[in-house]
Amino acid sequence: METITTNPSYKLELSSSPHIHSRWSTKHAMWFVVSALLPSVISAVIFFGIYQLIVIGVSVLFSIITEAAIKKIRKKEITVTDGSAVITGLLLGLVLPPNFSLSATALGAIFSIAVGKEIFGGLGYNIFNPALVGRAFLQAAYPVSMTTWKNPNYAVDTVTSATPLSAFKFDKIFTQTENLFLGNVSGSIGETSAIAILIGGIFLVAIGIVNYRIPLSIILGVVIFGGIFWIIDPYKYPSPLFQLLAGGFLFGTFFMATDWVTSPITSKGMWIYGFCISLIIIMIRLFGGLPEGVMYAILIMNSVVPLINRYTRSRIFGERR
Numbered sequence: 001m002e003t004i005t006t007n008p009s010y011k012l013e014l015s016s017s018p019h020i021h022s023r024w025s026t027k028h029a030m031w032f033v034v035s036a037l038l039p040s041v042i043s044a045v046i047f048f049g050i051y052q053l054i055v056i057g058v059s060v061l062f063s064i065i066t067e068a069a070i071k072k073i074r075k076k077e078i079t080v081t082d083g084s085a086v087i088t089g090l091l092l093g094l095v096l097p098p099n100f101s102l103s104a105t106a107l108g109a110i111f112s113i114a115v116g117k118e119i120f121g122g123l124g125y126n127i128f129n130p131a132l133v134g135r136a137f138l139q140a141a142y143p144v145s146m147t148t149w150k151n152p153n154y155a156v157d158t159v160t161s162a163t164p165l166s167a168f169k170f171d172k173i174f175t176q177t178e179n180l181f182l183g184n185v186s187g188s189i190g191e192t193s194a195i196a197i198l199i200g201g202i203f204l205v206a207i208g209i210v211n212y213r214i215p216l217s218i219i220l221g222v223v224i225f226g227g228i229f230w231i232i233d234p235y236k237y238p239s240p241l242f243q244l245l246a247g248g249f250l251f252g253t254f255f256m257a258t259d260w261v262t263s264p265i266t267s268k269g270m271w272i273y274g275f276c277i278s279l280i281i282i283m284i285r286l287f288g289g290l291p292e293g294v295m296y297a298i299l300i301m302n303s304v305v306p307l308i309n310r311y312t313r314s315r316i317f318g319e320r321r
Contacts, residue, residue: 026123029209029260030083036200036209037090037255043183043193047152048098052189058102060089062109070118084123088112091131091255094190095248095295096138098150104142108134128302129259132295139295149186163187164246165291168238180245191248201254210258213270218253219244221278229286237286249281252294262302269305269312277301 044052067085071078080086092112096105112134120126139146149163163186164175179185183193191197204210222243229237243249257263257277264273277297284293 026084026260027082030087032207032209033087033204033255034083034090036204037087037094037190039196039199040094040190040193040251041090043196044094044098044189047154047183047192048150048189049153051099055096055098055100055102055105055189056090056093058105059093059096059109060086062106063089063092063113066110066113067118070114071122076122079123082123084117085113088117088130088134091129092134095131095135095188095251097146097148098189100189101142101145104138104145107141108138111137124261126261127305128299129256129262132256132299132302135295136299151186152184152192154184163291164242165285168242168246169285169291174238174242175246177241177245180242188248188251191251194245194250197250197254201250204254204258210254211270213267214258214263214274215253217271217274218257218278221275222249222282225279225282226286229282243282243285247285247292248294252298256294257298257301262305264305264308264312266309266312266314269308272308272312273301273305276304 041053041056044056063085064080068078068080071080089109089112092108093105096108112130115137116128116130116133117123117126162170164180167173167175175185180192181194183196185192201210201215205212205215223240226238226243227240230239238246257274264270280297280300281293284290284296290296
């Protein structure tokens with residue numbers, strides 16, 4: 001009989017969530033997400049100018065500084081090299097309006113890390129997507145600046161204008177699909193170019209960083225729920241294609257809703273989570289006072305992810321109710 005001996009060189013390592021089965025480590029996954037965001041950064045510079053790099057850079061810098069400072073104060077290991085703070089800064093910077101105030105950007109980044117992430121204990125413990133927490137804070141603190149838009153460099157009119165969603169909601173003006181696809185429209189720094197977002201998003205799905213169920217369920221949900229209203233009255237409600245390409249839908253779908261920590265871990269839960277996000281988005285866009293609802297939809301569903309995980313987990317073998 002073979003004797004099993006204890007080898008002192010073998011160690012069991014206890015780590016925090018997210019406990020996702022993937023060939024990539026958390027650190028590798030984070031930097032892959034950073035790479036996937038680069039097309040959106042490039043499109044931001046093309047359509048809104050080089051100044052947007054400064055806005056994004058300030059957001060990333062203060063995210064890193066804030067995380068390092070809090071880790072230092074708490075006497076914890078400084079883990080900024082894992083890329084999570086960089087991602088938070090990038091995401092926040094890309095969902096801000098063009099030419100946004102640098103001081104407000106820095107404040108939003110500090111809030112994202114301190115309140116959206118570290119107050120819960122750091123990576124793996126936060127309930128809400130940190131970048132969206134920062135954006136929600138800035139939306140409340142700077143409502144005028146957060147809704148002041150700049151036309152892209154290639155637009156005929158160079159003055160500030162409404163986003164495609166605002167133009168539709170308040171003036172019933174539909175934006176050309178070509179402009180929505182390329183990004184030649186008013187909107188947040190990194191949310192206007194559908195093609196840039198799709199390049200990064202599909203890349204993450206292809207290599208297994210993003211589970212396809214979440215973006216697919218959100219997209220299907222918007223097509224179904226938005227399509228129902230469009231069929232009822234195509235003159236009053238926008239087409240599903242417009243719903244998919246306009247605003248921050250694609251950016252939120254691929255980069256915000258799919259956050260490992262704040263999204264469900266069960267397959268069934270991912271479908272429920274995605275369809276609920278899409279329903280909330282459609283309800284806010286069509287019947288709410290705001291033209292866009294992606295941020296609020298994701299934050300609302302972040303809050304119920306623990307319940308989704310609890311009620312959609314597989315039954316343990318031999319378990320009785």
